[in-house]
Amino acid sequence: MNIIHFSTVFKRLDQFVKHHNSNSDKLSNHLRQPIVATAKEIIKIYGLSLLKAHKIKPLEVDHIPPLETNSEQLAKMAHVSTRTIRRHIQRLLDAKVLTEKVYKGRKANYQLRFNSNILLISGLKPVNKDEFLEDDQKKKTADNQFFKNSLRTTCPQSDSSNNSYINNIIIAVDNKIKRSSLALTTHYFSGNKTGNKFTGYVEKEGAKRSNEPPLKGTPGAQKNVPKDDKISKKYSSNLSDLQNSVVEKEGQSKQVIKQAKDTASMPETCCFSSLNLYVDSLWNLSKETIYKNTFLTKNQQLRAKELLRDWYAPVSEQNLAKVHNIYVQRIELVRKYLAKDSKNRYVQLPDRYFDVTNKYGFTGTKAWYEIHMKAKRKTRDKLMLHAQIRRFINNEEKDTSKQLSRLQLFKDCEKRVESLNSPELMDQFYATILNKTSFNHSQYNT
């Protein structure tokens, strides 16, 4: 029995601190981790003291006693010096986490009063966890934590810093867009007619696609299948999702589908302990990133793990680590997407989001991942091209005595660029080398 339900109060404290930090201009006004840690220690002490007081004499809601403590005690608990405690208390007072500090004289402890919005003391009764859960759930509902109408959003397909929220199937949700029964990915909701330069997606294309049934290789592609062989298809789709993650078009590799079916038909081949390890790891990551500020019930969490198991189940053991890594990156993409506009964006609850049949959930992040990897490769190739050009130019600029053989170096650089397998980059290489006078050295000297 606790008067203060610590985990709930700590969550509220974290939210309060986050809100406070985002609202304060000066970095010096921010509450940082050590101060928050001190605050938590103080709350722990307060909880215990209230419990003791309640045993002696039942507490009344309107007369919750303040915490009587001293810097020495707090310093011991928080493993810091008394000086630090005093500073931290001052900062907590400034931030209104603590509302009052009353000095009771040199031979007495001082009294601390807490912000009641954070502590949520229920007075006479010990805190009923279930009540909190219910309340919290109601609040989450009110805050649009559940899906009502449309399942589509306008999220970008990569973590590039674009704002073209046009043709993206729901992976995470953008609250900024007004919802209707219509799919949000249609052009009606276009906020940016210029489209997504980074991904090469344009509004027109997106609108067109939104009217089409989901295709293989499109964002969130999880082909609709008849219910009877749903599971095997589901697994095969999943596996191709994994195997083809290096931008191989989904469904194009027969081998992959075959392998998926084989794997799905032999679940016993999976090493369940390592599978569970990956499931736990991915779930913990999701909880700490995309569901960091979302209250989740026990059942939702259990269901989430079950669903995540579906994602790993068809994967052969030797591929588990690789696949896990891809899933981690996909979660990271979602986190970045949410972080860009945390007020207006949220993600579906895990019991729905990780459903493999929900093409607008985690399944949809495959397209993000592919585009992300494509962009990464593009950047890498470009850097490689620039490096080769710079290498050649630098040699040209050296004293003749120190220069390497021009032809030899040219061939060497050409070979490297050739290995990128991109005619466009090859052309760029030739153009720049042949027309050295127009070469803007500074452009490549980065």
Next chain:
DNA sequence: CTGACTTAGAATGCATCGAA
């Protein structure tokens, strides 16, 4: 891209002051 280096700001400890 990576690692070394620099720098500003925050955290902390020590010494001292001052109020009760």
Next chain:
DNA sequence: TTCGATGCATTCTAAGTCAG
């Protein structure tokens, strides 16, 4: 005398810069 408050010096850390 005790203990919170305060000034100052040191340490730590994160971000930025630059050269290889």
